[in-house]
Amino acid sequence: MKSKTSFFNFALLKKNTIRFSPLWILYSIFWVVAMPLMLGMQLSNQTYPLSMEDTSYAIGTMLTVLGPAIACVCGVAMAMAVFSYLYNARSVSMMHSLPIRRSTLYLTNYISGLLFMVVPNLVVALLTAAVSLAGGVFCPGMICTWFLGVSAMELFFYSFAVFCAMFTGHLLALPLFYGILNILCIALYSTIQAFIAPFLYGFKFGSNFSDEAVLWFSPMFKLHSVVRVSEIYNSEYTAVTGTVIGGTGALAVYACAGVVFAVLAYAAYHRRRSEAAGDIVAVGWAKVVFRYGVGITAAFTLGQGLYHLVFSNSALRGSAMELVCMIVVGALGFFVAQMLLHKSFRVLRRSVRGSVICAAVVLIVFAAASLDLTGYINRVPQADRVQQVQVEVGAYGYAEATLEGDDAVEQVLALHHYVLEHRREIQNQADWNGYYGDEYNSVYVNFRLNYTLTDGTTLSRSYNFWVQESDLDDPVSGASLLQNLLNNTEFRADYYLGALTQNVDDDEAAVVITGGMLTYYEAGEYDVEQERTLSTAEAQTLRDALLEDAAANRLDTPLLFGETEEYTQTHYVNTLCITYRADSTDENYQYISLTSHMTSTLQALEDLGIVGEHITLRTEEEQRQGLENGTYVVPETEASGPVFVPAEETAEEAA
Numbered sequence: 001m002k003s004k005t006s007f008f009n010f011a012l013l014k015k016n017t018i019r020f021s022p023l024w025i026l027y028s029i030f031w032v033v034a035m036p037l038m039l040g041m042q043l044s045n046q047t048y049p050l051s052m053e054d055t056s057y058a059i060g061t062m063l064t065v066l067g068p069a070i071a072c073v074c075g076v077a078m079a080m081a082v083f084s085y086l087y088n089a090r091s092v093s094m095m096h097s098l099p100i101r102r103s104t105l106y107l108t109n110y111i112s113g114l115l116f117m118v119v120p121n122l123v124v125a126l127l128t129a130a131v132s133l134a135g136g137v138f139c140p141g142m143i144c145t146w147f148l149g150v151s152a153m154e155l156f157f158y159s160f161a162v163f164c165a166m167f168t169g170h171l172l173a174l175p176l177f178y179g180i181l182n183i184l185c186i187a188l189y190s191t192i193q194a195f196i197a198p199f200l201y202g203f204k205f206g207s208n209f210s211d212e213a214v215l216w217f218s219p220m221f222k223l224h225s226v227v228r229v230s231e232i233y234n235s236e237y238t239a240v241t242g243t244v245i246g247g248t249g250a251l252a253v254y255a256c257a258g259v260v261f262a263v264l265a266y267a268a269y270h271r272r273r274s275e276a277a278g279d280i281v282a283v284g285w286a287k288v289v290f291r292y293g294v295g296i297t298a299a300f301t302l303g304q305g306l307y308h309l310v311f312s313n314s315a316l317r318g319s320a321m322e323l324v325c326m327i328v329v330g331a332l333g334f335f336v337a338q339m340l341l342h343k344s345f346r347v348l349r350r351s352v353r354g355s356v357i358c359a360a361v362v363l364i365v366f367a368a369a370s371l372d373l374t375g376y377i378n379r380v381p382q383a384d385r386v387q388q389v390q391v392e393v394g395a396y397g398y399a400e401a402t403l404e405g406d407d408a409v410e411q412v413l414a415l416h417h418y419v420l421e422h423r424r425e426i427q428n429q430a431d432w433n434g435y436y437g438d439e440y441n442s443v444y445v446n447f448r449l450n451y452t453l454t455d456g457t458t459l460s461r462s463y464n465f466w467v468q469e470s471d472l473d474d475p476v477s478g479a480s481l482l483q484n485l486l487n488n489t490e491f492r493a494d495y496y497l498g499a500l501t502q503n504v505d506d507d508e509a510a511v512v513i514t515g516g517m518l519t520y521y522e523a524g525e526y527d528v529e530q531e532r533t534l535s536t537a538e539a540q541t542l543r544d545a546l547l548e549d550a551a552a553n554r555l556d557t558p559l560l561f562g563e564t565e566e567y568t569q570t571h572y573v574n575t576l577c578i579t580y581r582a583d584s585t586d587e588n589y590q591y592i593s594l595t596s597h598m599t600s601t602l603q604a605l606e607d608l609g610i611v612g613e614h615i616t617l618r619t620e621e622e623q624r625q626g627l628e629n630g631t632y633v634v635p636e637t638e639a640s641g642p643v644f645v646p647a648e649e650t651a652e653e654a655a
Helices: 010-019 021-044 052-082 089-097 102-134 140-165 173-199 212-216 219-226 248-271 284-311 319-342 349-370 406-421 423-427 469-473 478-487 489-501 536-551 565-570 599-607 620-628 647-654
Strands: 228-233 240-246 386-394 398-403 442-453 458-468 511-522 528-534 571-582 588-595
Touching: 010 021, 010 102, 021 052, 021 102, 052 102, 052 140, 052 173, 052 219, 052 228, 052 240, 089 102, 102 140, 102 248, 140 173, 140 219, 140 240, 140 248, 173 212, 173 219, 173 284, 173 319, 173 349, 212 219, 219 248, 284 319, 284 349, 319 349, 386 406, 386 478, 398 406, 398 489, 406 423, 406 442, 406 458, 406 478, 406 489, 423 458, 442 478, 458 469, 458 478, 469 478, 478 489, 489 536, 489 571, 489 588, 511 536, 528 536, 536 571, 536 599, 565 571, 565 620, 571 620, 588 599
Parallel strands: none
Antiparallel strands: 228 240, 386 398, 386 442, 442 458, 511 528, 511 571, 571 588
């Protein structure tokens, strides 16, 4: 009689279901408690009843917060269970001697592990739907999104764990490889940045930490960064109308990647030798990758860690010692990899060539960075290629702005070129020890740039240098170029008004003003800081006045060298705050420092009746004089503002 074969074996599926029942039962209990049970308990509390929007947001939070972590852990646990027979010589020989094709074994075991998660997900989704329907907060869209989202995450992590399982013959090596590979890309990326940063002038360490390519190869970081839940408001931003999950495109990409990993694992399983059970690495060519991967990764991660832990604060600190640490640890890592592969300590001779190659890789990276073979240091974009540039200036104060205008971009590029032209002089300065001495008014500046170019790429740099106030008379000095940038109309408007400057001529403006407040000091027996709430109409009027002051360049200038006498006489201690919503569901706050130069804003405050006899503005000089002569006394309490005490009472207390 002709034998028949099948791509799926139901008897094996039944056996797996019974044998590994503790896994899927625990998994099911977790989600039942986290979803329908918790939801039912909250719905039973009539003191704080849940709305449909609240329920939808809570379910979405379960997906975005718990989903990636649960999928990552359960994915490898299920893979370890259903393919555990591969790691024991007797078990794998027995399974491969059965009249079942390898394709049937693989597909049955793979689908078994996937069903252990997807079926409980479906049951939990149905229970959650029943509980929410009974409670009158039925949200089928979010429940379906939760089911599909969690299942997509688990499809990826489980398939990736199965793929890793095909390349090792040791059960404990599977979770180790799986965990390392999930974070390997971002770990190497950050450690290599830390290694090359001291050699590349202007290198902004961590500036590209969130690069898309790096995050895509670090799924846990990517999913937590893009898969978010947010509430949708009505056009007036007065009520929540729904909930939406962001990052569904990333979920779809990872689900497709899971299918690809499953197919690759299937191909690897067909070529896997049964005799590989017990080996750390079960595939021949993967052993080469394992040796050099362990050696090079150990050099850049553990080698740098050893240097910073032991030698960075010693007399031996420096690039030479860092290289020694990396080369030694790299050689040790290669030796350990060889020892694990050969299951013997007698692999020293076999490790010499690999250790030399690992050392060569470290030296090549060092040479490329120290000699700037890529031209990184002197790379400055052309003005016509700059779409926008984000500038951060940390001096006496801190200022940040995003600039797009031609004049502002030209000023940024001029300062960028100045820093590069005076690179040697700047690097020879003492970083934090007062290069110009106490007799000069000098400031240590942190200057950060993030260009967005017309082709969609970015270019980031970070520089530290000293500027001296006496150099302001020199139009080509760093101090003068920096002060001109801080005085730029666009820079000041973006720094002080932020999103309030957006879409001012658009009938369907993305920025919606919602209100605000003004701080002031109420005169009377006590002089305590108060808040005057602004209506939406008042805030809108003040925004228009602020824009007039911005266009006339009457806004404040960020401080570079510190406060002057003129500064204290023109700057008010009062603070104006405008609240708004812009391209998001959350309310934003923009705080504005008021000065006597902002004539349009001051006039608007008077015309609206906000500032008058009862509410007045007070300069910093008036505040200082009041504190000196005893008019204003700051109490030694937890009060939020100063308390008014008459001068004669203060004199009596002193007597």
